[in-house]
Amino acid sequence: MIKIEHLTKKYGDRYAIHDVNFEIGDGEIVGFLGPNGAGKTTTMSILTGYLSSTSGKAMIDGLDILEHPTAVKKKIGYLPEFPPLYLEMTVKEYLSFIYDLKKCTLNKKEHLAEICKVTKIENEFDRLIGNLSKGYRQRVGIAGALVGNPQVVIFDEPTNGLDPKQIIDIRSLIKELGKDHTVILSTHILSEVKSICDRIIIINEGQIVADVKTENIEQALRGNKKLSVTVAGPAPAVLAAIKKINGVTYAACSVNYSDGSSAFIVESVNDADIRKPLFYAMAQNGWPITSMEYMSANIEDVFISVVDETEEELSKERISEGRDNK
Amino acid sequence: MTAIYKREMRSYFTSPVGYIFVAVFLAVSAFLFMQFTVQAGESSSFSEYFSYILYVFIVIIPLITMKSISEERKMRTEQLILTSPVSLAGIVVAKFLAAFTLFGGTFVVASIIYYIPLAKYGTPNTAHYICSVIAIILAGAAFIAMGVFISSLTENQFVAALGTIAAIILLLLISVLNNYINSEFIRTILSAISFSARYSGFAAGVFDYSAVVYFSSLTALFLFLTVRVFEKRRWA
Numbered sequence: 001m002i003k004i005e006h007l008t009k010k011y012g013d014r015y016a017i018h019d020v021n022f023e024i025g026d027g028e029i030v031g032f033l034g035p036n037g038a039g040k041t042t043t044m045s046i047l048t049g050y051l052s053s054t055s056g057k058a059m060i061d062g063l064d065i066l067e068h069p070t071a072v073k074k075k076i077g078y079l080p081e082f083p084p085l086y087l088e089m090t091v092k093e094y095l096s097f098i099y100d101l102k103k104c105t106l107n108k109k110e111h112l113a114e115i116c117k118v119t120k121i122e123n124e125f126d127r128l129i130g131n132l133s134k135g136y137r138q139r140v141g142i143a144g145a146l147v148g149n150p151q152v153v154i155f156d157e158p159t160n161g162l163d164p165k166q167i168i169d170i171r172s173l174i175k176e177l178g179k180d181h182t183v184i185l186s187t188h189i190l191s192e193v194k195s196i197c198d199r200i201i202i203i204n205e206g207q208i209v210a211d212v213k214t215e216n217i218e219q220a221l222r223g224n225k226k227l228s229v230t231v232a233g234p235a236p237a238v239l240a241a242i243k244k245i246n247g248v249t250y251a252a253c254s255v256n257y258s259d260g261s262s263a264f265i266v267e268s269v270n271d272a273d274i275r276k277p278l279f280y281a282m283a284q285n286g287w288p289i290t291s292m293e294y295m296s297a298n299i300e301d302v303f304i305s306v307v308d309e310t311e312e313e314l315s316k317e318r319i320s321e322g323r324d325n326k
Numbered sequence: 327m328t329a330i331y332k333r334e335m336r337s338y339f340t341s342p343v344g345y346i347f348v349a350v351f352l353a354v355s356a357f358l359f360m361q362f363t364v365q366a367g368e369s370s371s372f373s374e375y376f377s378y379i380l381y382v383f384i385v386i387i388p389l390i391t392m393k394s395i396s397e398e399r400k401m402r403t404e405q406l407i408l409t410s411p412v413s414l415a416g417i418v419v420a421k422f423l424a425a426f427t428l429f430g431g432t433f434v435v436a437s438i439i440y441y442i443p444l445a446k447y448g449t450p451n452t453a454h455y456i457c458s459v460i461a462i463i464l465a466g467a468a469f470i471a472m473g474v475f476i477s478s479l480t481e482n483q484f485v486a487a488l489g490t491i492a493a494i495i496l497l498l499l500i501s502v503l504n505n506y507i508n509s510e511f512i513r514t515i516l517s518a519i520s521f522s523a524r525y526s527g528f529a530a531g532v533f534d535y536s537a538v539v540y541f542s543s544l545t546a547l548f549l550f551l552t553v554r555v556f557e558k559r560r561w562a
Contacts, residue, residue, distance in 0.1 A: 011562070048409040052561045073411040084406035086333070088340050100329035101410045144406070 001026045001182050002047070002152065007056035009042050009206075016042040017206040019056070024199075029178035031193030031214075032186035034203035040186035041081060043203070044156050047184075048078040060152060074102065077150040081157050083141025087130030091121060091140055094129055095147055102148040112147070119143040119173065135166040142173070153177060155185040159192060171196050193217075227268070227294055228254075229278065232261035233287030239264065241281050247272030261290055327416035330407060334424030338390070344428060347389050351432050354382050359440050372440075372450065373529040376458040380522060383469050384494050390425045391473025392487035395552070400481040408556070418474065418552045422545075425470045430463050454531045461528040464541035465521055469494055471548035478555045497521050 002024040009016045017039040024030050032040040045051040047058050049065050049072060058065045065072045086094055095112050104111065116122045119139045124132060129140060138158065145153050158174065159167040175196050177183055187193055193200050193214070200217050202210040231238050235253050242251045242264060250267040257263070268274045275292060282289050338344030362374040398404040407417055437459045444450040472493055477486040501520035504513045517523040524541070527534030 050405055050409050050560070070411040070413065073409055076409065078405070078409045080402065080405045082402045084401070084403040086337070086401070086403055088337065089333075093336075097329055097333050098406070098410075100332070101407065101412065103411065 001028075001061060002184070003057075003059045003062075004043070004047070005057045005059075007043065007046060007058060008054050009039075009046060009051065010054045015206045017046075017203075020203075020206070020208055022201055022208065022211055024182060024184065027178070027180070027182055028199055029175070029183040029185070029197045030199045030201060031197035032184065032201050032203055033188065033190065033193050034186075035188055038188075038203045039206040040203055041156055042206075044078070044154050044184065044186060045080075048076055048154060049073050050078075050080075074148070075151045077145035077147070077153040079141045079145040079153075079155045079158060081160065083137055083144070085129045085137055085140060085144075088128070090126050090128055091116070091132075091143075092125050094140065095143060098144050098147040104148040106149065111149070115143045115146050118146065118176070120169070135162050138162060138166070138170065142170070146177075150181070152182045152184070155183070157186055157188075159187070159189075167192075190217075227266040227274065227278075227292065228263065229266060229289060230257075230261055230263045230291040231282055231287050231289050232259070233282070233285065235262040237285070238262065238282070238287055241285060241287075242266055242278065245274055245277045245281055247274050247277075327412060327420045330412065330417060330420035331424050334394075334421060335427065338424070338428055343389060343393070347386060347428060348432050350389070351382070351386050351429075352436055354386075355379060355433075355436050356440075358382070363440075364443065372444065372455060372458065373531070375440075376462055377522070377525065377529050379462055380465060380498060380525060383466060384491055384498070387429070387466065387469045387473050387494060388487040388490040390428055391470055391477055391490060392483045393477065394421045394425060394474045394486075395478040396480050396483050396486045400483075408560075414553045414556045415549075418478075418549055418556070422471055422474050422549055425474065426467055429466050429470060433463060433466065434459065451531070457531075457533050458528050461525060461534075461537065461541075464538060464545075465525065468521075468541045468544040468548070469497075471545040471552075472497075475548040475552045475555070478552045 004020055004022050007020040008018055020039070020043060032043065034040055042051065046053045047060075047065065049069050052066065060072050060075055063072050086097070089097065092112070095115065096108065099108055099112065113122075116125055119142050121136060121139050121143060124136055124140070129137060132140065138161075142155070142158065145155070155174065159170050162170065171192065174183060174185060178196075178198075185193075185196065194217065197214055199213055200210070201208055202212075229242075235256055239251060239253055242248060247268045248266055249269055250265075252265050253262050254265050255263040266274065266278070278292070279289060338347070358378045359372075359375050362378060363372050366374070395404070398407065408414075437455075441450070441455060444455075445452075469490075473486075473490040476489040476493065477483075479489070480486050497519065498521050501517050501523040504516055507513055507516070518540075521541075524534070524537040527537055
């Protein structure tokens with residue numbers, strides 16, 4: 001459905017995205033996750049034909065966006081970060097403008113009514129967009145992206161700036177859409193992609209650092225964690241002892257120091273914290289551990305920011321759920 | 327393209343801009359017509375009226391072109407139209423045509439109304455009158471294309487309006503400099519650029535084809551440049 005090959009975009013000397021590759025199949029809901037300024041919006045802008053890439057290809061249904069812009073744009077519904085709304089129009093006028101703009105052939109009245117039903121803006125149909133609240137404007141933006149029933153819908157931070165209740169609504173709406181559309185959405189909130197997407201593409205500093213199924217995201221986050229340990233003891237014996245510890249999947253001696261100690265790299269299964277068993281094992285043998293630390297992986301840097309916001313987000317949701325229960 | 331054109335026309339009349347434009351244009355042109363035709367005592371001479379109309383453009387053309395593209399940029403609605411299945415040329419031409427329809431429509435209606443008393447109380451040269459109307463419309467089209475172009479350069483309507491005013495003044499009055507310039511060569515160039523110098527043929531009753539070509543190609547040039555502005559921003 002969507003294929004991106006070696007996509008690169010430069011602003012002056014700075015790479016906004018650099019050699020990005022991925023493929024998205026029919027009916028997938030894919031989340032772009034990354035901190036602000038990671039290149040999510042740039043990737044989406046290129047995919048929708050708003051920007052041109054410096055090099056590389058973006059294809060939808062086998063058609064290159066640069067070579068067949070009109071045909072490709074017909075297949076896409078796009079909600080940019082700031083919904084492109086004409087405030088002086090009513091919802092009805094706005095949607096029918098987009099309908100004409102996209103040269104749709106579906107039955108206009110039925111189609112627009114259906115979209116409004118899906119996005120729950122039926123009651124706002126004749127109101128001026130300028131008079132709507134932010135949450136409703138966001139919905140109108142989503143409705144606009146759905147006009148013409150495009151195969152691919154792209155949402156740039158669809159829940160940005162909404163209150164927790166609205167966030168939950170929009171998320172379930174997007175999940176619903178995923179049943180018959182290919183959906184790409186971007187966010188910097190981990191819990192959001194986890195709750196909506198089938199697949200997560202993590203972008204940082206213009207490059208893809210992970211591309212995983214949602215159920216494997218935890219693994220992707222922690223899997224890269226390696227422990228670096230320095231132990232004062234005979235290297236082969238220490239290594240053997242480390243390997244015996246429950247949960248260790250890989251261990252190797254990396255450096256032998258002149259003072260008789262050695263450095264080891266130890267990898268373990270995802271959720272096992274092997275630091276304590278490691279300590280006891282070494283202590284039993286009388287080999288002092290002189291240093292022990294997690295080696296920071298690429299992906300971790302990304303998630304220092306992302307995970308923080310997840311916590312915030314979760315607590316917000318808990319608050320709103322509590323309110324709902326009352 | 328028709329969708330954008332229609333939306334553009336609607337937006338003129340859902341905001342005060344369209345009404346103000348029509349009102350100011352009609353009021354000022356009616357006043358000029360009164361002053362230079364009816365009250366001048368020679369009821370069938372209208373050349374002077376049309377020459378002065380050109381100067382009204384300084385104020386009224388920026389009114390309808392200033393927000394043409396700058397507002398779409400500012401409100402980010404350009405993301406919608408640029409990601410829709412419409413060509414860049416289609417977008418620019420639709421924007422231009424909407425402003426041109428508003429201007430041309432008002433001016434044609436005004437011209438028909440003003441012709442009635444002329445024909446009733448005098449013997450105007452109808453061919454000359456029609457040619458003058460056509461020439462003014464073509465000159466207006468060139469100014470509108472220029473206004474749309476300037477509007478595409480900025481997000482700020484006010485800057486767009488000021489820029490357009492300055493550009494129109496320059497194009498209209500540049501031949502005035504001729505009085506102070508010795509070089510025949512430069513004088514020829516300035517007269518060729520100047521709208522008022524170009525228009526003088528029509529005022530004298532000559533249908534000046536070179537002026538028609540000049541106005542039309544200027545229109546095409548500015549529309550082309552506007553498309554290039556969009557393209558350049560896309561590749562930037």
